Amino acid sequence: MIPKQTVNMTDVAQRSGVSIASVSRALRGRPGVSPATRARILSAARDLSYVVSPEASHLAGGATGRVGVVVPRVDAWFYSTMLAGIAGEFDTVGVDLVLCALPDATARHRFFESLPLRRKVDAVIVVSVPLTAREHTRLDQLGLPTVFVGGDHPDGNQPWVGVDDELAAQQAVGHLLRIGHRDIAMIQAGDREGTRWATDEARIRGFHRQLGDAGLTDPNVVTVEWGIDGGARGMEILLSRPLLPTAVFCHSDEIALGALRTLRKSGVSVPQQISVIGVDDHPAADLSELTTVAQPVREQGRIAAQQVLAQLDPEAPETAPTVTTLPTRLVIRGSTAPPR
Amino acid sequence: MIPKQTVNMTDVAQRSGVSIASVSRALRGRPGVSPATRARILSAARDLSYVVSPEASHLAGGATGRVGVVVPRVDAWFYSTMLAGIAGEFDTVGVDLVLCALPDATARHRFFESLPLRRKVDAVIVVSVPLTAREHTRLDQLGLPTVFVGGDHPDGNQPWVGVDDELAAQQAVGHLLRIGHRDIAMIQAGDREGTRWATDEARIRGFHRQLGDAGLTDPNVVTVEWGIDGGARGMEILLSRPLLPTAVFCHSDEIALGALRTLRKSGVSVPQQISVIGVDDHPAADLSELTTVAQPVREQGRIAAQQVLAQLDPEAPETAPTVTTLPTRLVIRGSTAPPR
DNA sequence: CTGAAAGCGCTTACAG
DNA sequence: CTGAAAGCGCTTACAG
Numbered sequence: 110m111i112p113k114q115t116v117n118m119t120d121v122a123q124r125s126g127v128s129i130a131s132v133s134r135a136l137r138g139r140p141g142v143s144p145a146t147r148a149r150i151l152s153a154a155r156d157l158s159y160v161v162s163p164e165a166s167h168l169a170g171g172a173t174g175r176v177g178v179v180v181p182r183v184d185a186w187f188y189s190t191m192l193a194g195i196a197g198e199f200d201t202v203g204v205d206l207v208l209c210a211l212p213d214a215t216a217r218h219r220f221f222e223s224l225p226l227r228r229k230v231d232a233v234i235v236v237s238v239p240l241t242a243r244e245h246t247r248l249d250q251l252g253l254p255t256v257f258v259g260g261d262h263p264d265g266n267q268p269w270v271g272v273d274d275e276l277a278a279q280q281a282v283g284h285l286l287r288i289g290h291r292d293i294a295m296i297q298a299g300d301r302e303g304t305r306w307a308t309d310e311a312r313i314r315g316f317h318r319q320l321g322d323a324g325l326t327d328p329n330v331v332t333v334e335w336g337i338d339g340g341a342r343g344m345e346i347l348l349s350r351p352l353l354p355t356a357v358f359c360h361s362d363e364i365a366l367g368a369l370r371t372l373r374k375s376g377v378s379v380p381q382q383i384s385v386i387g388v389d390d391h392p393a394a395d396l397s398e399l400t401t402v403a404q405p406v407r408e409q410g411r412i413a414a415q416q417v418l419a420q421l422d423p424e425a426p427e428t429a430p431t432v433t434t435l436p437t438r439l440v441i442r443g444s445t446a447p448p449r
Numbered sequence: 450m451i452p453k454q455t456v457n458m459t460d461v462a463q464r465s466g467v468s469i470a471s472v473s474r475a476l477r478g479r480p481g482v483s484p485a486t487r488a489r490i491l492s493a494a495r496d497l498s499y500v501v502s503p504e505a506s507h508l509a510g511g512a513t514g515r516v517g518v519v520v521p522r523v524d525a526w527f528y529s530t531m532l533a534g535i536a537g538e539f540d541t542v543g544v545d546l547v548l549c550a551l552p553d554a555t556a557r558h559r560f561f562e563s564l565p566l567r568r569k570v571d572a573v574i575v576v577s578v579p580l581t582a583r584e585h586t587r588l589d590q591l592g593l594p595t596v597f598v599g600g601d602h603p604d605g606n607q608p609w610v611g612v613d614d615e616l617a618a619q620q621a622v623g624h625l626l627r628i629g630h631r632d633i634a635m636i637q638a639g640d641r642e643g644t645r646w647a648t649d650e651a652r653i654r655g656f657h658r659q660l661g662d663a664g665l666t667d668p669n670v671v672t673v674e675w676g677i678d679g680g681a682r683g684m685e686i687l688l689s690r691p692l693l694p695t696a697v698f699c700h701s702d703e704i705a706l707g708a709l710r711t712l713r714k715s716g717v718s719v720p721q722q723i724s725v726i727g728v729d730d731h732p733a734a735d736l737s738e739l740t741t742v743a744q745p746v747r748e749q750g751r752i753a754a755q756q757v758l759a760q761l762d763p764e765a766p767e768t769a770p771t772v773t774t775l776p777t778r779l780v781i782r783g784s785t786a787p788p789r
Numbered sequence: 790c791t792g793a794a795a796g797c798g799c800t801t802a803c804a805g
Numbered sequence: 806c807t808g809a810a811a812g813c814g815c816t817t818a819c820a821g
Contacts, residue, residue: 115568117798128808133800143806162568164513165798168504168813175547183536184747189529196523196550203565207515208546210536225543228455228502228814337732366736392677393733396706407524457814468792473816483790505814508797791821797814805807 116157125153136161137171175205176417177230179220181237182212185363186391187406191236191258194410202418211238214302221247232417234258236410239306254420258413261307268420268430270413272404274308274388277437278315278358281386281402284439285356286323289447290384293320294329294354296343296364301334312360312388329354333364340367348375355448356384362391365399369444380446390440398443405435456497465493476501477511515545516757517570519560521577522552526703526731527746531576531598534750542758551578554642561587572757574598576750579646594760598753601647608760608770610753612744614648614728617777618655618698621726621742624779625696626663629787630724633660634669634694636683636704641674652700652728669694673704680707688715695788696724702731705739709784720786730780738783745775 122129127146135142135150142150153159167173178195180188192208199206207230211217221244226233232254239260240248248255257263259271285293295316298309313330320328331346333339340359347357348371359365365387372379379385387394390403412433419425462469467486475482475490482490493499507513518535520528532548539546547570551557561584566573572594579600580588588595597603599611625633635656638649653670660668671686673679680699687697688711699705705727712719719725727734730743752773759765 115798119798129799130801130808130810131806134807137800139801141806146806160563160567162508162798164504164508164568165813166800168502168508168815169798169800170813171800173504182533183523184526184530184533186524186526189532190524192529192548193522193524193550196548197552200550200556205565205569206548208532208536208548210533210540212537216540223498223500225500225545227500228504229545337736366733370736393706393736396677396710396733396737455814459814469815470792470794470817471790474791477816479817481790486790502814505797506816508799509814509816510797511816793820795816795818797816799813800811802811804809 115162116159117162118159120157121150121154121159124157125149172231172421173229174203175207175230176414176421177207177209177226177233179209179211179226179233179235179238181210183208183210187389188236190406191410194407195234195414198411198414198418204418204421214304217244224251226253227251231421232256234413234417236260236413237306237308239304254417256413256417256420258409259308262432266430268413268416268432270409270416270433270435272409272435272437274311275315275318277388277402277404278312279319280437280439281388282316282319282358284400284441284445285358285384285386286319288384288445290356291323291325291448292329292352292354293325293356293358294331294347295358296340296347296360296368297330297332298335298339298360298364299332309360316358335360335363337363337367337370340364341371342367344368344371348377353377353383356386356445359385359387362387362389362394362399362401365401365444366391366393366397369397369399379444381449384445384448386445388437394440394442400442400445401440403438403440409435455502456499457502458499460497461490461494461499464497465489512571512761513569514543515547515570516754516761517547517549517566517573519549519551519573519575519578521550523548523550527729528576530746531750534747535574535754538751538754538758544758544761554644557584564591566593567591571761572596574753574757576600576753577646577648579644594757596753596757596760598749599648602772606770608753608756608772610749610756610773610775612749612775612777614651615655615658617728617742617744618652619659620777620779621728622656622659622698624740624781624785625698625724625726626659628724628785630696631663631665632669632692632694632788633665633696633698634671634687635698636680636687636700636708637670637672638675638679638700638704639672649700656698675701675703677703677707677710680704681711682707684708684711688712688717693717693723696726696785699725699727702727702729702734702739702741705741705784706731706733706737709737709739719784721789724785724788726785728777734780734782740782740785741780742777743780744777749775 118129118132122132135147163174234256237259256268262269297313331343333343387401390401394401458469458472462472475487503514574596576598577600596608602609637653671683673683727741730741734741
């Protein structure tokens with residue numbers, strides 16, 4: 110006899126001598142089943158190592174047990190760390206993570222127009238992705254609980270988790286000012302496709318504000334493509350100008366690491382001739398003795414996941430959508446020192 | 450009037466004046482629909498921006514349109530890059546990626562015992578995860594096409610993609626020998642929980658073999674936990690011994706980067722006093738001038754995804770399961786030089 | 790080429 | 806507390 114590929118609810122019902130309706134109720138922990146019957150059913154289900162078919166369950170009105178996670182990309186420290194935080198949280202409750210990476214404007218556009226997550230997940234976490242008004246509308250049309258991480262705060266009152274990027278920039282620049290720098294440049298990240306990233310804008314805003322508060326105006330800003338190579342290029346540009354600033358605030362550690370590479374290759378010593386500071390506390394920042402403003406990335410993912418799960422849990426008390434801003438922290442290493 | 454939440458096949462059928470049977474056939478590209486009807490249906494589906502319900506489709510015998518990807522973790526360069534390669538490939542054909550991270554033995558055990566992917570995906574990609582015989586059996590019980598990336602070659606004739614880690618180690622050690630080193634140590638990665646990773650074993654095998662071929666035996670080997678901190682610790686141990694080797698082969702770039710950190714902090718100059726080489730070509734290797742043996746990670750992910758998709762495509766010609774070994778390549782940077 | 794119909798494995802009112 | 810039955814949105818033989 111060929112064993113059946115899969116055990117279904119009918120098998121469990123037969124083995125425990127009840128109808129599938131009772132099995133369904135027992136398995137979902139719903140009321141309306143006597144304790145004795147419930148016990149019998151659960152034991153039968155265990156014996157057969159039965160798992161509910163998510164397809165059938167969802168089709169009949171249940172949840173999918175899946176949450177979509179939308180990220181710009183996965184092969185960057187920030188996003189993969191975020192993902193690890195989310196995945197760890199989902200794993201504890203058996204929710205499946207459907208990954209959507211939107212590396213460029215085309216992918217983003219396609220995603221919001223075709224909404225491939227439709228009917229496939231119970232909720233969505235959107236990490237950093239900048240949304241146009243139309244894209245927001247499309248997202249709403251999914252009709253799913255949504256949690257945003259980083260990036261713009263959603264218009265409506267939807268949950269958001271992140272850090273204060275403007276403040277982070279101010280902390281970085283504040284440190285440079287405090288140790289005596291007055292000639293501070295910035296290497297800013299810009300999107301090749303012209304997409305405006307909330308983080309980018311907040312960081313340069315913080316840069317200008319902090320300098321402005323110190324009475325410094327019209328600073329040197331170079332905008333390059335995000336990444337190590339962009340940072341390297343940014344520093345090349347600064348080096349090509351007549352006067353070298355005494356310090357450089359870099360949009361992020363990846364930019365700063367590239368800048369450090371250029372400085373090393375050019376024989377400019379850090380921090381003696383120039384101070385460099387980034388944002389993030391990327392693992393490589395420690396290796397390169399890069400002073401930075403750390404942000405808790407994994408934690409952001411964890412919190413976002415918890416919020417989504419709370420929204421999905423019918424048992425959970427109804428709560429107002431929360432905006433969670435996690436603290437950032439100056440980490441002083443060897444790449445910054447007072448100007449000479 | 451309140452618009453319906455979701456458009457279903459019936460809506461498309463009505464709009465194009467045919468039965469849902471024809472809609473289903475047209476949408477799935479099956480024969481038995483006249484070109485004119487097909488065109489009408491496709492256009493109606495587009496107008497309504499209809500997407501097939503994966504739940505219903507699968508329940509009725511179709512595919513889920515999902516593939517499970519199992520990785521040890523996502524927050525490490527190797528895995529996130531692999532994931533990016535896989536995700537990019539899936540995106541082109543609209544397959545959803547269900548991510549499963551198995552960070553420790555407990556998670557791994559739970560995963561293979563409860564097989565949470567059961568009934569949820571059409572196929573599986575297993576990246577690097579070491580499998581016991583029992584776990585292999587359990588995986589087989591899923592009855593799904595499976596592609597392995599890295600790690601052990603599966604016993605049966607299942608597709609595998611990866612690099613030759615033993616050869617990679619030999620390339621690294623070969624380089625050290627070629628430039629004159631004779632006293633070569635290794636910092637090896639070991640699993641805290643005692644899990645035996647195929648990659649780890651292959652790399653130390655290559656190390657010993659290459660030294661053995663050069664008539665060198667009984668080399669210095671230090672085993673530490675994988676990662677930057679492990680590498681740092683490994684180098685501390687080497688430094689604490691009476692004689693410093695002239696060169697160190699590191700299990701991977703992450704280990705090597707940690708080793709470099711220790712050397713810098715200890716004031717030991719690289720490559721003057723000691724040469725260091727790693728494996729992977731991690732982005733930070735370039736920043737740290739680390740000589741290494743590069744492997745194409747994203748490409749491995751891409752190929753694995755293509756193989757899985759080919760197995761899922763009924764149109765695709767039946768092919769024998771392939772073993773694809775991608776080349777590794779020595780990348781010489783500043784961390785290695787002839788001994789003095 | 791096209792459609793009516795059975796059936797996939799569940800959940801949930803609706804009756805007992 | 807328990808079960809018969811409708812229905813979720815599809816796919817696929819089976820008839821035309």
